[in-house]
Every structure is written in C-alpha cells, then in structure tokens.
Amino acid sequence: MRKVFAYCIITCLVVASRAFAGAGEDGLDRYDLLGPEDRLTASFTYLEGKVVLNNGAVLSVPEGYRFLNAVQGRTLVERLWGNPQNPGFLGLLLPKPGSRTANDLFGIEISMDESGYLSQSEARQLNYNILMQKMQQRLAQDNNWRSRRGLNAVTDMHWALPPVYHESDNTLQLARILQLGKNTAVLNYELRMLTRSGALCLTAVAPIGQLEQLQALMPAMGARVHLPIGQRYLDFNPHTDRLAAWTEKMRRMGEILDAHHFFQGLLNTWLFVAVSLLMVLFIYIMQYVHRRREMPKQLFRVDERLN
Template identity: 35%
Template sequence: MKKLTILAFLLTIFHAFSQADSTDINIELDEAAYQHIMDSINNSYTFQKGSIPLGNDLATLHVPEGFKFLDAEQSQQVLTELWGNPPSETMGMLFPEDISVVGDDFTYAIEITYSEEGYIEDDDADDIDYDELMEDMQESAVQENKERSKLGYPTAEIVGWAAEPFYDQSSKKLHWAKEIKFEGMEMNTLNYNIRVLGRKGYLNLNAISDMDKLPLVQTNIDRVISSAEFNPGNRYSDFNPDLDEVAAYGIGGLIAGKVLAKVGFFAALLKFWKVIAVGIVAVFGTLRKRIFGPKNA
C-alpha cells in the first residue's frame, strides 16, 4: 500500500470520528493493526548520519549528535505525499533521532532549503531595532488577515518573538523564532528560523512546531546552527563584487520576510515550511487517542 493511500485511510477514519460519537462507528481496526500501519510508514524511510553533501558541491551538513538526516527525495515524499504540502524544492530534513516521521511521539523536524537571491550585506545587523521590526511585522499581518478572511482562510497573528534575532558576525549565521497564533488552533505555533549566509544566497533551516516544544528546540539549536556550512568557493568570504549580485535587502529584510509588500508575510512563511504539516502530523496522535484511548491508560 502506498504511503499516500495509508494517509488517506487514516484521515478518513479521523474524519468519521470527528462527525459522530465513536460508539456509533464500527471500524475494524485494532491497536496492533494501527501500529502496523504506522510502523510500515516510518520503517519505509532510510536515514543518514555523518557528513552530507548539499547541492552540487554547494555546502555540507554535519548531522549533529542526536539527529538523523532524510535525503531530498524522501523528504519531498514526506512533505507532499504524507503531510499534504504543495511540491517545493528541498535539500532534506533533520529529525531528532528518537522520533518518528508520523506518530504521537512527533515533536519537530527541520527542513533544509537554499535560496539563491544574492549576497546579503550585513552592515545593518547592529543597528536593527528588533522591537520595532516586530511591530512592523505584526501590523503587516493584521492587514493581510483582512484578505485572508475574505478568501475564507483562518487568520494568523504574530504574538511576538519566541527568541529574539541573533546574528553571529564571525560565522555569518542568523537565527530567530516567532510565536504565531492561528485561528482555530488551541496551541500557538513556533516558527524557528536559521539562516546561513553564503556568497550567492543562504541556507534555510526551518522548524515549525507547537510553542510548548520551544525548550526542546532551544536545547538542540546550537548544534543545529553549527551543523551547516558552505563549501570553499561558496562561502560569504568568497564574495566577488565584480561577479556576484548583491541582494536588495539586508539582515532586517531577511528577518522580516523581505517580500512582504509583494506576497505578504504568511505567504513568505509558507514558502519556507508549510504550517499544514504540523496539523497533519498531530492528526495521527489524536486519531490514536480517539480509537484506543490515552496511551498507557
């Protein structure tokens, strides 16, 4: 059975439970069968450790201790076929080594992508007022919510920084986190961003999870930040002003989404990592509880 077929089957069951009392539904699925399905999905993926080449000699990922890496092809399957995201280019994903791709033990995963949008000048890094920048992003989100409501999409509010931006001048690495409240969701969403600056663009390492996972993400974030680096010839220090293009924005624009005026903040957010993935993954844990009751009950 294909992974997409399994996903559709499980979501059909979940929908049935959401529409009626569980005592009125006869589903021939015991816990062993459910677990077999979940194990079949999770065991179908092959993870790697060690040093992983990214792109065509573009960069290298040194899989940090406590993590496992899923290559680009398999990650694309997870993001699109299993989690229901639109197709997009990805270099792979990092998962904590003790969690499954789907299941009630899922906490978070980190997608790795590359954006070749030019050399980002960092002259403004020390001058940014991050409180003011947050206010600007919040105001933009409020304006965009008007259009989202008209189109029938749930609104989304940027609550604030979950972790204030920090830029390391020596390593040319930037990271920050936002707390986002989506309409209809009980738990606020954590959007954790890491950017590694290079000669012609930057690596994106993005994690999205629930806000209660922030301490867990922060426990491991230093190892994740240090795990990715550009190869010689593609590093920030290799920039050649006579050959290379300079991006139209700096550090502040990178944090703000840089294309707010063109596509809106949340469109930019979804470009990097689709929020729907969190909801789809959560379904499996909720489904299990609805069918069998709380674990270890």
Template identity: 30%
Template sequence: MRNILLFFILLCSSLIIHGQEVDSTQATIEEIEKSLQYSTGTIPLERGNGILQVPKGFQFLNREQSNYVLSTLWGNPEDQDIIGMLVPEGKGVLHANSWAFTISYDAMGYVEDKDAQEINYDEMLAETKKDLASENENRKAAGYGSVELIGWASKPYYDDSKKVLHWAKEISFQDDSLNTLNYNLRVLGRRGIYLINAVAAIDQLPEVEKSIDPIIASVNFKEGDRYADYVDGDEVASWTVGSLVAGKILAKAGFFAVLLKFWKVIAVACVGGFSFIWKKITGRSRKEEEELAIEPVAGEDKPLQDLEDSNKNG
C-alpha cells in the first residue's frame, strides 16, 4: 500500500506541474466514458450457458471492456474469468462515487447445499478473524499492512428457492480511513456457479443492498444447466455452500475498492501522458520497470492466483 500511495502522490505532483494535464482531467474522463459501449436488454453470457437480463438502472460492459476498466483504468491485473460488469446508469466507471458488479463463472461442478441451514455463521466469523490475525503476522513480516475483518456487513443468507447465496464482509486495511465492502453473490447451477461481486466502498452498502434483488433476478441458467437439472453422475464440487462463505478473506473487490479512490489520477495518467509522467517520476520507462519485475498493484497483498481463488471463494 505504501508503494501505491507514494506513486500516486508523485504522480499528482507531476500533474500539478504540468497544468495542461490537470486542466484536461474532465475532458479526459468524458472521452473515456464515451469510448465505452454499454448494453441493455437480454444478453447471452459467454460462459455457463446463462442469460443476463440487464436490470433497470444498470448498463452492461462485455468481457473485453470490463478488463479495460479493471486493468487499464483501475490498475488491476486482467482477469480471464470476467464475463462482464454491471454499472449503475448515470455514474460511469470514472465517477467520483463509481461502483459496479463484476460477473464471472466457475465450472466447479454441482455445489451441494445440504449444510446451508446448519451453519453457525457467528462461529465462522470468529474463526475467520482468528485465521486473519495469524495471516497478518506473515503480512507484517513481508512489509505489508495488516487487514482486519470488522464483521458481516450483511450476514450470509442462502435462498433455497432461488439457489442463490449472498453475504458481505466489512474489511479494514491498515492506514486506510475508509473500510472496504466485500459483497458476494453466488448463483448455483448444475455444472458451476456465477460469481457476482460488488466493487464498492463500505459507505455504499445501502445503495448496493437496494440492487441485490434485481441483480439476483437478472442472472439465470438456461434449461439443462439449472440447479434443478442435476442428475446422478454429474460432477460434484469439492465446495459446499458453507465452504464458499468460509473461503479466503482477501477478495479482488477489496483491492478494486481501494484503487477507486485514485480514479481521477488514473484517468489522466492512462491516456497519452502516462509514459512521459512515469519516466519523469522514476527516470525509467514503464517497459524498463516491468523488466525489473515491479510488483503489480493487486499483487501487493497476494499473488494473482491467490487473488483469483479469493474471488471465487470469499
């Protein structure tokens, strides 16, 4: 986190010196927003044999554009599992209070839900906090700040009729004044699950919660791949409903939310002047930095594979 903050402080300073870049911030943002091609209506999902009916008040970005937003604009590694994003209308991806739902698919198999009504989520929360406390010792030893699980922002709930699991965690990153919202939805199917994650800050929880029901209703498996279509002999996932909730604490949404705070700086830097500014700050080109194996933004806390696992499991 310290490296990220230092980079953005230096970048801001450079932009102030180069007043032309600062003056054109709004024009840059508008140019980027206009370049995105949002969709509404009924959209076949690329994976999982599902259909998305874009809910009222939202607009959809496809896989390619979603990776552009998550990677180029928000500074995260590309995610090959992403199918798309649902962005609230009237905000866009570079709005001061931007947030979104990401959609991906995991062909993990049929997730058994026999344990769904028997789980003590308070005990699970306590155990997760203990696990995280132990993990923080390793983080400190590696030179990173600690992460604290504050509690359930929304207690886990499994809707047996819809075969949808949802829960939300409130997470605090050391030296970060605004807590992160980690809101997860899992739509269960015959051969896998759709993962829908909110990319938001904790103070946006009320707005996110208002959208949960329409978001859940918007994603459905086609006939033949619905949860009820399971037959003996189908692949059964190693994860149950309970283990999905108990998965790793550091989900990608946490890193996305942190990066959202720097949206203006990223917006200006990502078009045209970025390479020039980067070289001014570091004395090296971006390519030279990459060759020196500078650690990627999200990798400050976890390697990419662990982040992908975290996105799937909690």
C-alpha cells in the first residue's frame, strides 16, 4: 500500500507551491528561474514529438508541452523541488512558457507502479473511503518530512470527485484536493492506466479551479501513452505474474466495516457454529447406538449348588 499511493500525496506538492508563488511572473520564470539553480535548469534538454520512456512505452508529447526525461526530471523534482524519491519515475511533462495551459497546469509526472496486477472485479469493488482513510493516516508522517524541509504541511485531503474506474480502457481516475497550510489548495489528479504488472500513472498538479479541464485532459493524455506488447493489461499471465494483494486486503477491510457484510458475516459464523455442533451431536449419538448394538447379551445361569 505504501508504494502504491505514497507518491500520489507528496509528488509535485513543491511544484504547486512554487508555481503559486510565481504565478505573477512571465516567460520562463515558472520553471526555469528557480533562484540559484537557474543555471542548472537552463542546461536541461526538453523533448517533443514521440519519446520512448525507460519502460519501453512511447509518449506522444502534445502540442504546447515539453518533456523532461527520467534523469533530468529527477533532478528537477527531487533535487530542486524537494520531493521524495520515486523509484518508478519515468519523466515529467511541463507546459511550454506562454502556452494556453501554462497558467492552468503546473506539471504532469509520469511514473510506473509495479504493485501487481489488478483484476477488473477488484477494481470495481475497491472501497475508496478506506483508501482515503489510509492516505490521511500518512499525513502526519508526511507533514514531518515536509516541515524538516521548510515546506507547507498538508492540513487536509479529500476526494475532489468520486473515483471512477473505466472498464473500456482499464483506467482509474483519482482526483484529490490537498490543502497546503491555511490559504492554499491544489488539485492532485491521477490517471492510473492498469498494466500487466501494476499501473502507469500520470499525476497532474493544477490550481483548484481546473477540475473540469483535467477531467477532459487526463484521459486524452493517457491516450498518448502506448505500452509495448507484453506490458499491456491484456498480456497478464496468471501463472507467472504477481497479483496486487493490497487491493484484495483493502476490499475485504471495506466489507468488514460495511454493515451489510458485517451482519452477513456474523450470520455465517453462527450458522457455521450451529452446523458444527449438530455434527458433533450426530457423531456422539451414532457412537452411542453402535456401542449399544455391540454389547453382549447377559446369560442367566442357574447355580446347581443352590438346589
């Protein structure tokens, strides 16, 4: 569970906070002028067109965007923006300065989550209330990490929209609102494209008012990522591939907390106990009857000496 959603909470939070701070700046100030590190960012090579990610997937960079590969993206996200390491990091999509989306979107992180195969039946039965509770429980630990680095704490987190799973393209959309401090809130919108071994994640950070735009943008972004044969969702091999065990555990936790499933489980437990007692009683009665049948008949003999 930790590997699956830890980075969803923290990833790009610093991007958002710095973007808010520089919302009134023009040109390349949003991404390229980061104080003393501007010489480093000026050395970055941004890619356009079709880009091959480290996992073999092909990304068609949309018009108005530029792409930083995994090495340079890690430098920007982890070293300059202060985010924690993400082992599955594949790159970063940034709007071009002056583009139509430059003021609407801070960035989209692309990463691979190798948490295991998630079946459609499990995806349909995920308990998102339990999922949110798990992420909220991590806030205290994450806030300690942020406070040591002088970053705003996440004081609240909740769903911006009810999570949605689309069976047609095997994607899961998770939209969260993160409250940073008292006066700043950002939208964290994640599109999880289910794969054979987990999910390819596109996580966008944007101002709070861009929810409707991201609802249309993120599926379009996902359509621009093409997984190679062998990594697709339909390539799953049940004999060799690992299942996402955490989802089954989360689903069962949700069922336990659900009143209907609780009483159904309680009823099933009492039925099991009653049937077990009846079986024990039946075995005891059969043994008693069997012993009675095997008892020898008493023969009465007359002692002749008594005559």
